Amino acid sequence: MTKGEPAVTDIVTFGGFDKKELLKLAASAERGSEHPLAQAVVKKAKAENLEVIEPKNFKTISGMGVSSEYKGKVVMIGNQLFMEKEGIKVDEAASEVGRLRNEAKTVVYVAYDKKVVGCIALADTLKEYSVAAIQALKKRGKEIIMITGDNEQTALAIGKQLGIDKVYANVLPEKKEELIESIKKEGKVVAFVGDGINDSPALAKSDLGIAVGSGTDVAIETGEIILVRDDLRDVVTAIDLSKKTIYKIWQNFFWAFVYNTVAIPVAAGLHLVFTRHGGVPADWVVSLAGIFEFIPAVGHGVSSVWINLSQSALRPEIAGFAMAFSSVSVVLNSLLLRLYKKPKFQ
CATH class of the missing domain: 3.40.1110.10 (Calcium-transporting ATPase, cytoplasmic domain N)
Structure with missing residues (x-):
C-alpha cells in the first residue's frame, strides 16, 4: 500500500x-x-x-x-x-x-x-497507484482487507484514505497466518499480496499468494504469482489475465470435444447409416443437394462435393490431417491471448 x-x-x-x-x-x-x-x-x-x-x-x-x-x-x-x-x-x-x-x-x-x-x-507515502488498484478490485466485486502490524489508529487512517473495506491492526507475523485461515473458514477465497519476510506464512496459507518482486527473497519464493514491478495495478491485471486464461482453456476443451465427437464417427464411416439407403444416397441427401444447386455460380460444385462427402468415409491420411488440425486450432485459439489489453485505471 x-x-x-x-x-x-x-x-x-x-x-x-x-x-x-x-x-x-x-x-x-x-x-x-x-x-x-x-x-x-x-x-x-x-x-x-x-x-x-x-x-x-x-x-x-x-x-x-x-x-x-x-x-x-x-x-x-x-x-x-x-x-x-x-x-x-x-x-x-x-x-x-x-x-x-x-x-x-x-x-x-x-x-x-x-x-x-x-x-x-x-x-510513509502511499504508492502512486494504490487507490486506483483498490478501486478497480472493488469494481470487480472483491473485498479488500488490510492486515498490518501497525497500530489501529494509523491503520484505520490509511485504510480510510485507500477505501479499504476492513482493517486488521496490531497483527503479529504468526497471527497473519491464523487470520488468513479464519477468513478461509468463512467460505471466502483469499488472495494475499505481500513483500516482506513477515508475510511469507500468510502467502503460503492463502489460496493465492501474490509476492511483489521488489520484496524479500523469502516472500518471492513463497508466492505463486510474482509481480515484477512494484505496482499494485498489476494485481488487477494478473486476476483479469488469469480469468481470460481459464476461459480460453474451457473454450479449447469445448471445441476439442465437439470436434472429436463429430470427426471420429465420420472417419469411421458411421454417418453412412444415415446418408445411404440401399447403396444409393438417401432421399434427404439428394433433396439437400438439389437445394445447393440453386446457389449462383457455385451451386453445382457445392452439390457435387456434398454428395461425395456424404457417401464416403475419410481416408486415413485425411483423418490424420483432420486430427492434427484439431491441435492447431487449440494452439491458435490460445495465441489469441496475446491480444489481451491491460485494464484502464482511473
Missing part, C-alpha cells in the same frame, strides 16, 4: 531527555535491523551528523521491535505491544502518541533502562 520508504517526522522526548541524544540512542539500537522503519531512524541520525555506534547484544523481536545495550543499559525500541510485554509503562506518552497516530503516522517507543524516554513518529 505504501512505498516502504518511511521518514522520521517527529521526535518527542519525556523526562527532560534531549532530542538529539534520543535520536542517537535509537539509531544506534536500530542499526542492526533491516526493517524500513529502523533504516529511516538511522538515516535521520546520519542526516543530523550524529554518531551511530555498533549496537551491543542486539536482538530483534519479530513484529515488535529491537533491543540492545547502550552505556551498560538496555535500550528497547518498538511498538506498544513490545513495551507492554516488557512491563514498561507508556501512560506518559499516551496523548502525544494518540495525536501522531491520528495523523496516520507510525509511532515507535524508545525505552532506556526500563523507562520510556521518548517516541519517534514516522510517515
Whole structure:
C-alpha cells in the first residue's frame, strides 16, 4: 500500500531527555535491523551528523521491535505491544502518541533502562497507484482487507484514505497466518499480496499468494504469482489475465470435444447409416443437394462435393490431417491471448 520508504517526522522526548541524544540512542539500537522503519531512524541520525555506534547484544523481536545495550543499559525500541510485554509503562506518552497516530503516522517507543524516554513518529507515502488498484478490485466485486502490524489508529487512517473495506491492526507475523485461515473458514477465497519476510506464512496459507518482486527473497519464493514491478495495478491485471486464461482453456476443451465427437464417427464411416439407403444416397441427401444447386455460380460444385462427402468415409491420411488440425486450432485459439489489453485505471 505504501512505498516502504518511511521518514522520521517527529521526535518527542519525556523526562527532560534531549532530542538529539534520543535520536542517537535509537539509531544506534536500530542499526542492526533491516526493517524500513529502523533504516529511516538511522538515516535521520546520519542526516543530523550524529554518531551511530555498533549496537551491543542486539536482538530483534519479530513484529515488535529491537533491543540492545547502550552505556551498560538496555535500550528497547518498538511498538506498544513490545513495551507492554516488557512491563514498561507508556501512560506518559499516551496523548502525544494518540495525536501522531491520528495523523496516520507510525509511532515507535524508545525505552532506556526500563523507562520510556521518548517516541519517534514516522510517515510513509502511499504508492502512486494504490487507490486506483483498490478501486478497480472493488469494481470487480472483491473485498479488500488490510492486515498490518501497525497500530489501529494509523491503520484505520490509511485504510480510510485507500477505501479499504476492513482493517486488521496490531497483527503479529504468526497471527497473519491464523487470520488468513479464519477468513478461509468463512467460505471466502483469499488472495494475499505481500513483500516482506513477515508475510511469507500468510502467502503460503492463502489460496493465492501474490509476492511483489521488489520484496524479500523469502516472500518471492513463497508466492505463486510474482509481480515484477512494484505496482499494485498489476494485481488487477494478473486476476483479469488469469480469468481470460481459464476461459480460453474451457473454450479449447469445448471445441476439442465437439470436434472429436463429430470427426471420429465420420472417419469411421458411421454417418453412412444415415446418408445411404440401399447403396444409393438417401432421399434427404439428394433433396439437400438439389437445394445447393440453386446457389449462383457455385451451386453445382457445392452439390457435387456434398454428395461425395456424404457417401464416403475419410481416408486415413485425411483423418490424420483432420486430427492434427484439431491441435492447431487449440494452439491458435490460445495465441489469441496475446491480444489481451491491460485494464484502464482511473
